[in-house]
Amino acid sequence: MARWKVDWEEMIDDRTKPIQDRLTRFYLDYAKTVLTKEWVRILVFSRLADGYITDNYMKLLSERLFPRIVRGTRADLQLPLEPASTEAERELAWGLHGGIFYIGIRHWVSGQSFPADLETVVSDRVRFACRTSRA
Numbered sequence: 001m002a003r004w005k006v007d008w009e010e011m012i013d014d015r016t017k018p019i020q021d022r023l024t025r026f027y028l029d030y031a032k033t034v035l036t037k038e039w040v041r042i043l044v045f046s047r048l049a050d051g052y053i054t055d056n057y058m059k060l061l062s063e064r065l066f067p068r069i070v071r072g073t074r075a076d077l078q079l080p081l082e083p084a085s086t087e088a089e090r091e092l093a094w095g096l097h098g099g100i101f102y103i104g105i106r107h108w109v110s111g112q113s114f115p116a117d118l119e120t121v122v123s124d125r126v127r128f129a130c131r132t133s134r135a
Helices: 006-013 019-034 036-047 051-077 089-110 116-135
Strands: none
Touching: 006 019, 006 051, 019 051, 019 116, 036 051, 036 089, 051 089, 051 116, 089 116
């Protein structure tokens, strides 16, 4: 949990920039911080053992990241910020986040190479997710 940066929360909450820009900036930094051999393996092995670290990490994402992504997306689309996020919105957030994290799984667990241009891959995934949310 020590890898979590409070700056990320502030970055996503900064409504002076479009949500796509905020999410791209966040996920680029997140990927550089979290997609390491140590962190990916800790998360996988934790789930296979007692799940303690994985459960706490999933709770952190559910409580501190995904609500920010949903609120930011709603604000960007000029939609009401309340009520709380819907299951569909949470699943879209999980899909984006999981797609970024899976880059690390593919590399550190499955032995495939990282994308040659990780920044472009992350930027493209965020752009696609933001366009999909507008549909």
